[in-house]
Amino acid sequence: MSERRALAVAVAFLLAAAPAAAEPRVTLLDLPFRVTQLRDAGSEAALSVTTAGLPQLPRKAGPVAVVWGEGGAAVLTLSGDTIAVVPLPLDAIEGLTAGETPKGALPGSRRVLSGPISAYLSGPSRGPDGRPGAAGVTVRERQKVTMSADPKPVPVETATVPPGAGAVFSAETLRPVEIGGSLNLLALSEHPEGAGLAVIGRRDGTWRVRAETPPEPGPLALATDLPGPRPGAVLVRGEEGRLEQWSLSGEAPVRQMRSTGSADGKGFSAPGAALGDALVVASRDRTALAYLSLKDLTERARATLPAPVGAGLAVLGNQVVVALADGRLASVRDGNARP
Template sequence: MSERRAFAVALACGGLAALLSAAHAAAEPRVTLLDLPFRVTQLRDAGSEAALAVTTAGLPQLPRKAGPVAVVWGEGGAAVLTLSGNRIAVVSLPLDAIEGLTVGETPKGALPGTRRVLAGPVSAYLSGPSRGPDGRPGAAGVTLRERQTVTMSADPKPVPVVTATVPPGSGAVFSADTLRPVEIDGALHLLALGEHPEGTGLSLIGRQDGTWRVRAETPSEPGPLALAADLPGPTPGAVLVRGAEGRLEHWSLAGGKPTRLAQGGKGGDGKGADGKGFAAPGAVLGSELVVASRDRAALAYVSLKDLTERARASLPAPVGAGLAVLGRQVVVALADGRLATVQDGDAQP
């Protein structure tokens, strides 16, 4: 081979390597810190009561058509996060404005530290402070308040509300974890965690024969359990994080009958590609789950099909108040009060 040809081959190989390197770099999730003048202690996603209140309050600071928003606040301020193209825009708000709009998140009688959920005419919250079999705080029931339809008339009249309380079962309590609404076969259901003497499982609350009740449960197992994410859509489901090792479980809720579709991560051992487990919180992003690592120091992108981990983004501080998805970006409230966005160009649509 002549020197000129050898040089050309080397140059081509070097260019190919550079392209491969650039493609690999582009595939890595990118973490960016947002500049906020206050420490974030609370974050609410687009499906929360706080986000609904903000977008319907007619605040002049917000764009006329803001689209999905997330809301953050702390001791020194508040802000609404909106998606402007591919960029997260920060709209500052007075703290008292947010406090006024979120004052009803924990209604009278609700378990302290939990929030109610709103779904059409139904509001639901954990009620009746109690203790679980292991002594941890829990709730003795889930209270549902449903607004009834009113016949239109010239005279104003109060909207009647029907209230029902669903117990978790004999010797059990509901975990002190915020409820999640999910639609199954066109009907509203609620997801809660039920703590029994034999362990903890996922409880599916729905209306049966006209009465709200626990319709179905996943098998209870000893050890900690957290609901990482609910999965809306034609085939509704839920992803749980079980055990001290942080094992993922993907459950289908179709037909109101929980069925486990997958568990664990790579190799089916409940661990991610680097041998570490996972922790709540999590959120759905296309066909993937974005979920905190077990030490909460990173976010992992996990396939909902088989729970294998594709990528992981290291964070500048552990996950704190939670996370939210806006478009293709994940907003993360960090434990030190900072706010970060994570964007991954390979996230599956």
């Protein structure tokens, strides 16, 4: 046998003997109540819980997610690679989340916090298709206070950003993202000619819509923002549920790529999340989570869920916590599914 043929046989043997990549593993978490609300580690609810000094939580809890329903509440933390469930009284969670929808905010929406800045959808309105939307985004910023012996109220500057003539902001939750060292807000805007992603930032000292993706007809959802040195966003567009990845680094959003399609040919839907160098996003019918490479939006693996996605999902370490439509809570561990 020639050396080349012997090498080929050896390589084939090693490939055949190598274990297959581990598929994502789904585990149901034991909770004594049906989950109707889930908040991830970046939410106001999670911030309130971790700063409230609750005795039930570890002193250094790390990132947490918060879940609750009519029958109870809990905080989810990581203990090694295991998700620990810390029960809390429901009234404690209700007290800590009472400010999620401030006065004047769009009913059912939640404000976002980032340092001294809070923002929320305001001014209930109707979009071009008649669906509920918001006439503006209200931004409130706490100002610096000069130290003195006498207590002083913290001054707050407030600005309301309109979406533009004939447009409304979609009733989706805002997303804060840092672009070029400055805080910006991501919102979906609906125009008579279609929907687009609006980037709200401060320019020349004034908060306004500073950039927007071209509006296109059909449904639009924000699957997730992509934080980091090269911030971006992943959109789900159209009835077919195609993914679009946009770069937000420059003056205007630039579309980087579109998905070539899902494994089942049915597309995708929100919600989604970034997990290392992978994107985790719900299937079009929300009965599974798909793992895609952020390099080319190619699907690498899929985890079938016990029930469709309900209240949303959150990332804890290398696991995704999913609130299911039937009130159960599941964790999905990605194994070797990430590219």
